[in-house]
Amino acid sequence: MRQFTAVVNPTAGGSTGAATLLQLARLLREAGAELETEYSHSLAHAQDIARRAGERGRIVLAVGGDGIAGGIGGALSGTGTVLGLVPAGRGNDFARALKLPADPAALAGILLHAEPRPVDTVEVESAVHHRTVVLGSVYAGVDAVANRHANQARLLRGAASYYAGGLRAVTTWRAADYRVTVDGEEHTHRGYTVVAANSPYYGSGRLIAPDARVDDGLLDVVMIREAPRRLFFALMNELKTGAHVHRPEVRVLRGKELRIEADRPVPYGADGEVDATLPATVRVRPGDLPMLY
Template sequence: MRQFTAIVNPTAGASTSVAALLQVGRLLREAGAELETEYSRSLAHAQELAREAGGRGRVVLAVGGDGIVGGIGGALSGSDALFGIVPAGRGNDFARALGLPTDPAALAKTLLHGEPSRVDTIEVESAHGRTVALGSVYAGVDALANRHANEARVLKGAASYYMGGLRAVTTWRPAAYKVTVDGEELDHRGYTVVAANSAYYGSGRIIAPDARLDDGLLQLVMISEAPRRLFFTLMNELKTGAHVNRPEVRIAQGRQIRIEADREVPFGTDGEVDAVLPVTARVLPAALAVLR
């Protein structure tokens, strides 16, 4: 029977995270599994707790949204530790990419009996240091929208991302990017550049429909300069991934993607936005063992 260590951030969506863990945790214990809970003081502390628990051979559960999921998963990347997720955030995009069930009973069954599966992660290198992300690196208006969503006090979930997007687009002016994909330079002017390991970002929006977590590649999505009314249409098409069929959207793929711009442009990873370009994203094939 598996032994679990759940890590919760009590300062970020604490009530939702604790409620989700209580439901799933009761089912794990009823099945005979051992579950211990750790409350982190910060993301760095959560990562420290995760490495320690993984080193003891325990299944490490990230309880919360994409920020703590990405931080803990990144900390375990490259190790033999087994990673599980109890989704309890606004976006839950990496859990969605893994196909995890939302029903507590079905999720508990996955955590108890699911077979480990190895997925790729992303090494992210910038002037701010080196980190490891799970879902994507995005640089442009979507990073600014994510920042606005994180600052939202009233709206939650997809609504906060949508309103954050509206606020960002009204003030955004297209940037001139230089994107280098496995040594090949691409010039781009527009709204954003996304290096995606997962198909999803921004609370279920399908930014990169062809992205796969286990193919050893990053999908590159570049949205070009366009009238604002067309960009709002593109935002709406992210619900289905239909935007990739438009001429304003350019798609490529590679193992290493460097993104630069002609001015200060924010970039984000897994829901966290606290850095600016340039940034280099490298795929780390089969670096993380997950339950799905």
């Protein structure tokens, strides 16, 4: 029977996360599985717990949102340790990409019986931030500013915090000149953002890269170029369905490695946790992490 170590971000999801884990723990133990729970006090601490559990041959469960999922997933990438997600955060975008159920009983069934399947991870490297590995996406531009605002929001949760953060970011953003090199081919781009997506979703359910797949060995590179502000607000609404990709202001490329540079220190983020500035190199690590989904 499976042995699990749940690594909990105590700040994600508040009481909802705790309630979900309590129900899940009961179901796993009733089925004969062994479960130990560890509470992290930082992302680095969560990663250390996960690595140590993996070295003992245990399946690691990341309990929280995309920050802890991406942080632990990145730490375990290439180690062979199996990862499961217990979505209990604000965004839960990678869990959404894996179509994981919110219902504890359905989730317990997957964690107990699903065979591990390899997913791709994303490595991002910059002179300042060194090397980080995440699961979902790397985004350079107005969305990194929006994410920073969302993380600072105290009164709003979920999609509302991202939407409010987006509005605040767009009103102050001025277009940047990017140079984006995808698998050796250079593209110039003036606009709002460049997103390297492993997962279709970011920003709490926004479908930034509708055709992205977590196991295809490729990154979908979404570039949104300069447009009047009113059009950008329309684009923000279209992110709910992925319809934005049909607009002439949006270009989608695919590749295994890209270099993103800009004419000024443009901020970039990765899975809600990394907060750094360009330039950065982003590459896919195909099938580097076995996951239960």
